[in-house]
Amino acid sequence: MLKSLAATAAISIAVCMNAGATELRLSHQFAPNDIRHKIAQMVADDVEAANVDLSIKIFPSSSLFKANEQYIPLTRGQLDMTVFPLSYAGGQRPEYNLTLMPGLIKDHDHAARMNTSPFMKALEEIMAEDDVMVLVHGYLAGGFASKEKCITKPEDVKGMTVRAAGKAFEQMLEGAGASISSMPSSEAYNGMQQGILQAMNTSSSSFVSFRLYEQVDCYTPASDVALWFMYQPMLINKTTFEGLTPEQQEALRTAAQKAEAFYLEEAKKEDSASIEPFQKAGVEIAKMTPEDFDAWKKLAEETSYKAFLTEVPEGQKLLDMAFEVQ
Incomplete structure (x- = not known):
């Protein structure tokens, strides 16, 4: 279901190659002053600073894909990355409706524990079937x-x-x-x-x-x-990620880890x-x-x-x- 072809994602990367550098496209629906855009910008800035011939071009405010239309292009390798409320894709994967279930999350610390739980691992296995993987976990209240x-x-x-x-x-x-x-x-x-x-x-x-x-x-x-409480992670096409060099993958993971910690602390303040x-x-x-x-x-x-x-x-x-x- 929605399994993208490796060749499609490879083409997506190839067309963004310029003098040996890779550019990934990240799309989201949010305004530039929103925490979810700030998370995307943090990752982009840290990846750029890592000097591994990798950059991330961000398209905020639904300027590349409409808000509800991010997930399917991501699964097909037509989009590299997104910051996305996962329950928006509940029509494709009804399991995702659990990521916005009333009263399931008690508070932000409980949400953080949910992010590292077997429950989240089960959801990530479903995402992997769609050629999608999580870079940054995050819930917002x-x-x-x-x-x-x-x-x-x-x-x-x-x-x-x-x-x-x-x-x-x-x-x-x-x-x-x-x-x-x-x-x-x-x-x-x-x-x-x-x-x-x-x-x-x-x-x-x-x-x-x-x-x-x-x-x-x-x-x-x-x-x-x-x-x-709604789960709103940063996602990347799995084939795209696997097509990067080990150094580029490590730069993304390191940037994502830092952004995830920031996301949690800011989410607590924003209410x-x-x-x-x-x-x-x-x-x-x-x-x-x-x-x-x-x-x-x-x-x-x-x-x-x-x-x-x-x-x-x-x-x-x-x-x-x-x-x-x-």
């Missing part, structure tokens, strides 16, 4: 924002049209009585502006970098209680830092309580979790592996 009333508990979204980022969240919100409008976070500003959306979930980073504080009346940020731009814009700030979280989690178990186990033959095994990470 997020919250709710609304043009109407504050959202903290399930009944608050009833009757609203909501953007949720992934299938599992959409299923939970539908269970709460919301209508769903699917779109990447990069399109949510226009969705809010045009009245297509009344509310949305996204990461703390996207709420700020896409200036969504200009469009909403209430913001419920991730805090001690965060329902929304609280996201509040200030909303306050400056006059947006009301709400807070989700542990009781609210429990109500959402119970609803998710009846909707998202149940649907996942129906859709994925090995779903229970994967879910058990995720729950084993404490």
